Amino acid sequence: MIPYGRQDITQADIDAVVNVLQSDFLTQGPLVPRFEQKVAQHVGAKHALAVNSATSALHIACMALGLGQGDWLWTTPVTFVASANCGLYCGAQVDFVDIDPRTYNLCPQALAAKLAVAEREGRLPKVLVAVHLCGQPCDMQAINELAQRYGFKVIEDASHAIGGKYQREFIGNGRYSDITVFSFHPVKIITTAEGGMALTNDDTLAERMALLRSHGVTREPSLMTHAAHGPWYYQQVELGFNYRMTELQAALGVSQLTRLDDYVARRHALAQRYDELLSNLPVSLPWQHPDSYSGFHLYVIRLQLDQITMTHREVFEALRDKGIGVNVHYIPVHTQPYYQQMGFKDGDFPQSEEYYREAISLPLFQTLTHQQQDQVVATLEEVLLA
Ligand SMILES: *Cc1c(COP(=O)(O)O)cnc(C)c1O
Numbered sequence: 001m002i003p004y005g006r007q008d009i010t011q012a013d014i015d016a017v018v019n020v021l022q023s024d025f026l027t028q029g030p031l032v033p034r035f036e037q038k039v040a041q042h043v044g045a046k047h048a049l050a051v052n053s054a055t056s057a058l059h060i061a062c063m064a065l066g067l068g069q070g071d072w073l074w075t076t077p078v079t080f081v082a083s084a085n086c087g088l089y090c091g092a093q094v095d096f097v098d099i100d101p102r103t104y105n106l107c108p109q110a111l112a113a114k115l116a117v118a119e120r121e122g123r124l125p126k127v128l129v130a131v132h133l134c135g136q137p138c139d140m141q142a143i144n145e146l147a148q149r150y151g152f153k154v155i156e157d158a159s160h161a162i163g164g165k166y167q168r169e170f171i172g173n174g175r176y177s178d179i180t181v182f183s184f185h186p187v188k189i190i191t192t193a194e195g196g197m198a199l200t201n202d203d204t205l206a207e208r209m210a211l212l213r214s215h216g217v218t219r220e221p222s223l224m225t226h227a228a229h230g231p232w233y234y235q236q237v238e239l240g241f242n243y244r245m246t247e248l249q250a251a252l253g254v255s256q257l258t259r260l261d262d263y264v265a266r267r268h269a270l271a272q273r274y275d276e277l278l279s280n281l282p283v284s285l286p287w288q289h290p291d292s293y294s295g296f297h298l299y300v301i302r303l304q305l306d307q308i309t310m311t312h313r314e315v316f317e318a319l320r321d322k323g324i325g326v327n328v329h330y331i332p333v334h335t336q337p338y339y340q341q342m343g344f345k346d347g348d349f350p351q352s353e354e355y356y357r358e359a360i361s362l363p364l365f366q367t368l369t370h371q372q373q374d375q376v377v378a379t380l381e382e383v384l385l386a
Pocket of ligand 1: 052053054055056079080082083131157159160182183184185194195196
C-alpha cells in the first residue's frame, strides 16, 4: 500500500535521538529551547513554545488569549476536530464559517457576513482559528482586517503549513495573527513523533503559554507573589498542564528542520507533476491562490461526480483495494455526533459538505517516487474511466 503520507527518517535523525538517550537530559534540557529558537528564526517569529502536540498548542493558545465560558470560538468545518475542540476545552462555545469552494479554506466573505449578524445579536467570537488546509494559507489579510474591525483574536492552525508562505513570507511570522500553531505528527511535513509548537510575537502571550505548558509553575521572581523562600523555591500561579516536549523529540525536530525547505520544494514538485498527469481526468485539482506558497501537506482532488458513473465511496474503495492508500480530509466537524448534540445539523455548511462528498487525498510525501506517483495516477485513471 502506498500511504497518503509518511515520515522521512535519516541516519542523522537517528544519531541525534541516540545522542540524547546517552546524554544527561531526556527532558527539560538544552534541545527544546534550541528547537524553539531554530523554528522561530526560520519562520520569523519572536517566540516559539514547543509542546507535546498541536492539540496542546491550540489549547494553551486559546487559554492565553483569555477564551473562557460565555465566549465563542469560530473555525472552519473542514478541519481536524482539534481546531474546534480547543474552544470546548476552555468552556467556550464553538461555531463554524463555511469554506471558499476554490481554496477549501474558511471563506472571508462568509466570515464577514456572519460577523455582521453576530454583532447585531451580541455574540461576536473572541477567537477565530484559521486553518491552512492542505498547507495553503487562508486569506489572512482579509481575516486580519475583520479581526481589527470586530475585535477578535486570530490563531493560525498551520498544522499543514510549516515551510509554506503567505505573500512571500513564511507562515508563522504572525504578521496577520496573534498565535500560529504547527503540528509535528509523523504524517505532517516535519515530525517529532508527537509534537507541536505555538509561535507569537507577543511577550505576554508567550509568557502565559510557557506557564500553561508546565503546570502554571514558575521559578521567575517577577511572576511570583512574594520573595522566594530559598533557591529551591517555585510558585504555582495558574492552573496549567504537563504539555512539555521531550529532548528526544526536540533532537528529532532540530534534525528534521534542516530539511524543511527541501521537503516543501519536493512536495511542490510532486504536486505539479500530479497537476500535469491528472489534467485530463474528471477531477478538480487543488487550485492555488497566487498569494500562497502552500506547505502541501495534502494533495486533495475533488471527483467530478456528474462525469463518472461511480460514487465517491466506490472510487475510494477501489483505490484502496488496488494498493493506493488514499484518505479523506476531513469529515466536516459539525457533522460529528459530538457536535450534532450541540445542535449542528447536516446542511448547516453546504460548501463544506459538498467538498466532503467529493474530496480524496492522494499520496503525497517527500520520499514518494515518480514510479509510485505514476502508479497512483494509472490506478486512478483505471478506476475513473472503467
Ligand atoms: C494534525 C492536526 C491537528 C492536531 O495535531 P496533533 O499534533 O496531532 O495534536 C490540528 N489541526 C489540524 C488541522 C491538523 O491537521
